Amino acid sequence: MSEVRVLREVVAGATPDTLPHNVEAEQQLLGAILTNNDIYDRISALVKPEHFFEPVHQRIFEVALARIQKNALASPVTLKAYLEEDEGLKALGGPAYLAHLAGTAIAAYAARDYAQMIYDLSVRRELIRLGQDVSARASEVAVHDDPREQIVAAEQALYKLGEQGHAERGFVSFLKAAHDAVSIANAAYQRGGGLSGIGTGLADLDRKLGGLHPSDLLILAGRPSMGKTALATNIAFNVARAHRRGRLPDGTEGSVQGGVVGFFSLEMSAEQLAARILSEASEVPSEQIRRGELSEHEFRRFVEAAKALETCPLYIDDTPALPISALAARARRLKRTHGLDVLIVDYLQLVRPATARDSRVNEVSEITQGLKAIAKELDIPVIALSQLSRQVENREDKRPQLSDLRESGSIEQDADVVMFVFREEYYKEREKPGEHDLEATAKWQQAMEQVHGRAEVIIGKQRHGPIGSVMLAFEGQLTRFSNLEQHHSPRGDESF
Structure with missing residues (x-):
């Protein structure tokens, strides 16, 4: 039959x-x-x-x-x-x-x-x-049974069914484990040293993290105006732009450099996010793009950048207030249809839990656990942006720390890496003394020169590596982070 x-x-x-x-x-x-x-x-x-x-x-x-x-x-x-x-x-x-x-x-x-x-x-x-x-469920027309939720539930059930039956690894010999370790080291060597994961395009950050690793949940946190979204879009753009397909060590086809990026933009529209990326690529200030104050040469550069990036494997979903279950289903679908190597969520507090909880702490716990589950299930790094509490503003030293994370318990526990974006320049600008105090103004200008165009990424937790700080250059007009012009020793040793 x-x-x-x-x-x-x-x-x-x-x-x-x-x-x-x-x-x-x-x-x-x-x-x-x-x-x-x-x-x-x-x-x-x-x-x-x-x-x-x-x-x-x-x-x-x-x-x-x-x-x-x-x-x-x-x-x-x-x-x-x-x-x-x-x-x-x-x-x-x-x-x-x-x-x-x-x-x-x-x-x-x-x-x-x-x-x-x-x-x-x-x-x-x-x-x-x-x-x-x-x-049967589709045939029952109920007020509270949204068809879109039915689609998500069916897709989850299908994916779960498809992932069953994979043989468990069990014990492996030391020879096999050593071979795998050498393969990872060889991949790092082939990528120029220091990287076993996907490169972010920011050399100093890659040295500290070793790149973005599959199954890791990375939290990128900061106060408003620190540049969280800018750094996330820079990483997304760098990874997608470097994407190259080829034959992997296991004989299958896949990403041998860079990767396919999925970006859930729950705060900004897809057009706004694309404008930011094109501002960086074309080196045309984003505020000029927004106001339309472009010279003919700048507009031509902007259009040429858009054409050059047409085939860039960066996929944006700007659906607001997505529940974690729908976010997971869409990530699975993207991996199945186009591939997926890095997933970015902007930002964590705008994701909805699958079910209503009795407290916000429990809701955030469900969301972070869901994001970590996506990272492990799809075997990709997931970068989730997060807001910091206002208590940072009440301290003299504005550098963020782990306790500043909103609902920090679950976020800190589930994350493999927690990074904070900190720009001292933002706070120094607001400390400008009155024009009549010449001595204070001179000191302020000297301090501003030291921090101008600089940003600090503070790694507050890293499960598989060291913590510390990484200095980056920041161009506010282009919302672009880049490497500082520094000379490193051959081993890439850093002081922090």
Whole structure:
């Protein structure tokens, strides 16, 4: 029977027996396990009790599994005591059925193939059930059941189903682990030294972080006007502009340099964000672009920059107030359709929790845990921007610290890296003395010259590396961060 016919019959109300299954394969795999318990180790990461179609087979597998995990023998004789009163087993002939299973056992080398078949058929049944659920839920027109939320829920269920069944790694030999470590070191060497992750385009920051690493959640925090969004867009632009595809060490196609960037802009529109990036690329001040005060030469430069970046793999989603579940679903979809190497969220406090919570702290905890889950699930670095509390303004030293994070407990706990953007120039400008005080004005001007055009990225937490500060150049008109012109030793040692 074809899959299409099976699906039509089930949707039309056909009996469960029409669902795709193979009872004989289940019998032979169970028989093999009951005659040789070592076979379970080969298939344990792939097949679970719920993957068996026949309920009696599920229970036999569960009992056998429980005994094997206790280092006890699982055989027709030992299982008899646990299943003698099982009504389903009685209908199949009672304990004699266990002996029948052992008699139909397959060869040990074929166990993996049978396990894969059982798993694949289970996935097909789940797909049919999922289709029925989507159809049934869509048919019920309820006031509080938004169709868009149904789409997100269906997409999550499909993605979760697609990610199941991957074999667990278990123990690996030191030889294999050492080989992987050398591969990572070689990737860093090929990228010019110091980088095992994706480069941000900011050399000093890359030296401190080693690049952006898969499965990491990085928090980029700061007070308003410090340049959080500017730094995030600079990193996004640098990563996307450097993107090159090629063959990866494992033989698959992927990003060998730079990467595909997804940018959730919950505060600014896509057009505003694009204008910022084009301002940096064309070196035309963003405020002139906004007001339209461009010379012919500047406008031509702006258009040429837009044309040059047409193929830049940077994707922007400016939907406001996205729930974390929808954000995750859209990130999965982007990875599936275009690829995804870095995800940026601007900013964390504007993301909504999937469900209403009793306190804001619990809501932020759900959001940060969700972002970390996205990083691990999609195996990409996630950069989330975050606001700082006003208590920074009440201190004489305005440099931010971990305790300044709003709802800091969960953010600090879930993040692999916490960075703060700090521009002393912003605060110094507001300390300008009166014009009549010449001595104070001279001191202020001297202090301003020292901090003008400089920004500090303070790394307050790094799970896999050192903390400290990184100095960057900042051009306010272009909202651009760049490397300071400094000479480094060959090893890239820094003082902080």
